[in-house]
Amino acid sequence: MKELIEAIVTPLVEYPDEVQVTSKDEDDRITYYLAVNKEDMGKVIGKQGRVAKAIRTVVYAAGASQHKKIYLEISE
Template sequence: MKELVESIAKALVDFPEEVHVTEEENGHSLLLRLEVHPDDMGKVIGRNGKIAKAIRSVVYAAGTNRQKRVQLDIGRDSK
């Protein structure tokens, strides 16, 4: 699941080397945290959040196939 989010995000941003995804699994739930360069936040979120919503939909569908409840948190890289 982590690789899926990384590949989608790297295709969208100008600084793919600064895309970081962390995974926290807790029973039947999975939290994915996506961090990108501050200049790339708009590209990952999109106008009115449409791209972020689309990424979450894909991740949610992939999690359903694995019988996991998936949550995607999008933030900026703290570096």
């Protein structure tokens, strides 16, 4: 899943080497934390959050086969 998130986000940003994805696995869910350069936040979030919503939709669909809820948090 980390590779999928990186593959989606890396082409969108100015500083692809600063894209970092970490995860926290809990009993009933997996939370992925996406960190990008401060200047790239607007590109990752998009107007009215449309890009972030699209990324989350793809990630959630890809994680549907797992029996845990998938969450994606975006931070600087």
